[in-house]
Amino acid sequence: MNKKSLQYLQMHTDLESVINDLSPHMLGAKPAFTVEAKTPYDLFIETVEQAPIAISITDKKANILYANVEFSRVTGYQITDVLGKKESILSDKSTPREVYYDLWHTISNKKVWHGTLCNRHKLGHRYLADLTIAPMLDDRGIITHYIGMHRDITQTYEAEKKVSNHKLLIESVINSSPMAMVVIDDQDQVILDNHMYKTLVSDLDKGEPADYFLKLLRHELGKSWQEIQDKHQGFSNHEFKVESKANKPVRWYSCSGNWFIETSVNADAFFENVSKQYLILTISDITRQRQQLQELRLQSLKILISEDERIRGLRETLLGAMHQIQMPMNQIKASENILRHKNEQQYEGVIQNLVHIQESGLVAINTMEKCIPEITQSPFTSVNLNQILHDVLLLSDQRIEATGIEINWQPLTSLPTMLGSENRLRILFKQLIDNAIDAITTTKNLEQRIRISSDIDTDLIYVYIEDTGPGIPTDKRSKVFEPFYTTRPMGGNQAGMGLVIAKEIVNQHHGFIDIDHSYTQGCRFKISFPLQTPPARRNV
Numbered sequence: 304m305n306k307k308s309l310q311y312l313q314m315h316t317d318l319e320s321v322i323n324d325l326s327p328h329m330l331g332a333k334p335a336f337t338v339e340a341k342t343p344y345d346l347f348i349e350t351v352e353q354a355p356i357a358i359s360i361t362d363k364k365a366n367i368l369y370a371n372v373e374f375s376r377v378t379g380y381q382i383t384d385v386l387g388k389k390e391s392i393l394s395d396k397s398t399p400r401e402v403y404y405d406l407w408h409t410i411s412n413k414k415v416w417h418g419t420l421c422n423r424h425k426l427g428h429r430y431l432a433d434l435t436i437a438p439m440l441d442d443r444g445i446i447t448h449y450i451g452m453h454r455d456i457t458q459t460y461e462a463e464k465k466v467s468n469h470k471l472l473i474e475s476v477i478n479s480s481p482m483a484m485v486v487i488d489d490q491d492q493v494i495l496d497n498h499m500y501k502t503l504v505s506d507l508d509k510g511e512p513a514d515y516f517l518k519l520l521r522h523e524l525g526k527s528w529q530e531i532q533d534k535h536q537g538f539s540n541h542e543f544k545v546e547s548k549a550n551k552p553v554r555w556y557s558c559s560g561n562w563f564i565e566t567s568v569n570a571d572a573f574f575e576n577v578s579k580q581y582l583i584l585t586i587s588d589i590t591r592q593r594q595q596l597q598e599l600r601l602q603s604l605k606i607l608i609s610e611d612e613r614i615r616g617l618r619e620t621l622l623g624a625m626h627q628i629q630m631p632m633n634q635i636k637a638s639e640n641i642l643r644h645k646n647e648q649q650y651e652g653v654i655q656n657l658v659h660i661q662e663s664g665l666v667a668i669n670t671m672e673k674c675i676p677e678i679t680q681s682p683f684t685s686v687n688l689n690q691i692l693h694d695v696l697l698l699s700d701q702r703i704e705a706t707g708i709e710i711n712w713q714p715l716t717s718l719p720t721m722l723g724s725e726n727r728l729r730i731l732f733k734q735l736i737d738n739a740i741d742a743i744t745t746t747k748n749l750e751q752r753i754r755i756s757s758d759i760d761t762d763l764i765y766v767y768i769e770d771t772g773p774g775i776p777t778d779k780r781s782k783v784f785e786p787f788y789t790t791r792p793m794g795g796n797q798a799g800m801g802l803v804i805a806k807e808i809v810n811q812h813h814g815f816i817d818i819d820h821s822y823t824q825g826c827r828f829k830i831s832f833p834l835q836t837p838p839a840r841r842n843v
């Protein structure tokens with residue numbers, strides 16, 4: 304023990320009792336007190352003296368009676384500077400009074416106080432003291448002294464504060480993100496999320512959104528999920544359509560993710576390199592972009608369809624005109640043949656005229672034939688008929704809304720694909736739906752409904768389009784597929800070629816189109832196409 308402290312302690316207190324009071328706390332046994340001998344007591348004194356923590360012993364009024372070397376190093380005061388002075392000499396005067404009140408209330412009630420105070424170093428700078436004060440009692444249980452032990456924790460505090468500020472900064476950056484962000488641990492538990500994610504929890508009726516999107520991602524990525532997880536590879540822009548059970552509109556979300564590895568901070572992992580993998584998942588609502596894309600797509604489809612209708616109209620008009628010219632031409636030919644048969648000189652002039660008329664007619668027909676525009680054939684690709692029917696319904700949306708017709712859309716979920724021309728198939732179904740709308744609007748039927756459904760069996764895909772219009776009489780059912788047969792006035796694209804073209808498109812796709820005889824509430828078209836890859840047949 305340093306001499307100054309020791310002398311001071313001996314002068315101002317009953318040193319023996321202090322040391323004997325102190326020693327059981329430090330040594331567990333009460334040593335025989337001798338200042339000179341190198342006893343366990345000496346060892347105890349040396350331990351206290353050299354302990355790497357600032358130790359001070361005070362009287363009941365916090366006057367310092369003893370301080371060790373570390374106290375001098377931490378506070379900056381020489382031992383002689385502080386002996387006999389109050390502990391308040393260390394105070395920066397910025398610690399709230401309530402803290403001191405709590406301190407004194409605790410220790411004067413014979414309990415140990417532990418807390419953090421703001422101290423001022425002798426050189427003037429502040430430091431944070433992690434302080435423990437224990438009261439020392441005599442045999443009668445009366446407080447005689449206090450022992451204080453403190454460490455300068457300024458650097459640790461600053462480091463902790465930096466980490467927590469850093470965390471706050473990250474959280475505020477994450478929170479200000481317009482995308483939902485969530486950190487998920489290897490047990491799929493949400494560790495951290497942002498405001499947008501919380502909004503998603505309430506907006507979607509899918510439980511925990513992280514679970515919902517993880518399930519979709521795992522399903523979509525299949526075996527690659529494990530691979531990218533093992534290699535810590537990120538993934539981006541996986542888009543999912545989310546249909547809500549309630550009457551909310553369909554929404555689209557895009558998911559991206561990155562993995563990060565955290566080295567464990569647990570004591571268990573101190574000597575082992577234990578790490579944990581987390582997934583940072585970002586979920587963005589891309590419904591608006593999708594809608595804009597869809598609108599653009601619809602616009603281009605509308606242009607394609609209207610161009611096709613224009614060409615079809617022109618073809619039908621010219622074919623109709625040729626058909627109309629051909630009838631009198633046939634009569635003229637018949638008249639020419641009759642006159643030739645009579646073999647009389649007097650008819651020669653008339654015959655020549657009839658030949659000239661036929662020649663001019665033929666020139667006109669040939670000219671018209673050359674003017675018939677070609678329909679461009681688009682290549683066959685893998686086609687989903689549900690998507691085509693959905694497109695057609697969107698294309699006819701305005702007309703359907705204007706007529707107030709109810710659409711009952713019953714697609715078969717997971718409809719297999721077929722080989723076909725998207726554009727041609729769109730024209731086919733648009734024709735059939737337009738016909739159905741026309742038919743319904745001619746009736747005063749209270750139930751105005753079009754039902755569209757898709758189905759499959761082992762080899763074929765079926766589409767049914769039924770309406771609650773007047774229907775097609777049995778004797779006319781075979782004629783409706785003949786050219787220029789129409790129940791409506793002639794002209795434009797209603798020149799009786801609609802179902803002819805529909806049948807032609809169905810034929811090009813190796814399919815069938817029929818009118819269902821069993822349906823009596825209106826008209827039901829049944830269209831069937833071969834599946835792209837028919838399921839393997841069993842050998843019988």
Ligand code: FAD
Binds near residue numbers: 361394411422451
């Ligand atoms: P003070 O007037 O000293 O005390 C403020 C309030 O504390 C009083 O209103 C009263 O409620 C209570 N109080 C003060 N003395 C007593 C008492 N004897 N009995 C009951 N209640 C009392 N303070 C530091 O700022 N830094 C330190 O490192 C530090 N170490 C200490 C170590 C020990 C062993 C002890 C016993 C005390 C220590 N203190 C320390 C507390 C210190 O004694 C002062 O209470 C504190 O510094 C406030 O000083 P002050 O002059 O502003 O107010």
